Amino acid sequence: MLQTDIIQALPDITRFLSWQRLRRATARALQFVDRCKAGRGLREGTHAISRRRTQKTDKNDPNWRQTLKKVKKIDKTIHTSANEKKFVLLEARLYVQAVHEQLHHAGVEATTNEVRQRLWVLRMRPTILSVIKSCLRCRIRRATPGEPPTGNLPAARLAYHQRPFSYGGLDYFEPYNVTIGRQHQKRYVALFTCLTTRAVHLEVAGGLSADNAILAIRRMMARRVAPVEI
Incomplete structure (x- = not known):
């Protein structure tokens, strides 16, 4: 062949x-x-x-x-x-x-x-x-992972012509030890945030109870404005 x-x-x-x-x-x-x-x-x-x-x-x-x-x-x-x-x-x-x-x-x-x-x-x-x-x-x-569609912003995030902290949120962060006389006590910090402007306001709270939360909100209202929604 x-x-x-x-x-x-x-x-x-x-x-x-x-x-x-x-x-x-x-x-x-x-x-x-x-x-x-x-x-x-x-x-x-x-x-x-x-x-x-x-x-x-x-x-x-x-x-x-x-x-x-x-x-x-x-x-x-x-x-x-x-x-x-x-x-x-x-x-x-x-x-x-x-x-x-x-x-x-x-x-x-x-x-x-x-x-x-x-x-x-x-x-x-x-x-x-x-x-x-x-x-x-x-x-x-x-390949890059696909991004899930995000939801629409709530009305509080788009509250135009409103004073700061009209729509806000409340949270606490870690306690601090303070000395009062000869006693050591814990104090928490209440963190108020404005949902529209993203501003932050801090207040000292004596504890995590409802009464201490109400007192912190009243002090914030005295300095800022009465919130429409928290």
Whole structure:
């Protein structure tokens, strides 16, 4: 069987959604051709896919010519290893997806560096950007949680032409120890807040009972205004 017939007998790339499955199917086809189960393996399957892609490429394509010029320039460099000079030309969307998953869904730069160590992919960066953009796990990781809709403001927050503390709230914060004569007693601080202007008024309360709360409210009313709603 001629080399051209072997390349034509390889599986169709468009029928596969996974790089690993494409490599296995190509390796199986080569094993069948060679009549040997321990044939060329996955690495030879990768080169066979590349050869088939090279045969189907239009040699007059400007992108193809530009890629060949880059390969020739790199091949002439001194500080380049033998493995780096043996470029495999491939339009490898499935391969880029496999490398992206092997790197635990790394970014564009990490995926690009890993792919360039083994293959020379046509339109590499746009392909990697497209793969990462369409990756479901990366899309889930980049997603931002939706903000729940907020409710409408109450009428007290929008009370125009009203004196401060007409609509307010009351709360207490931690007790303080005070000395009266020879006794140590606790005193609380009543915190009045205006719902419209967000102003704050503080009053000392003798305790947390209802009588002490009423006394604190009366002192606040004497300084501010009688509240419409608390």
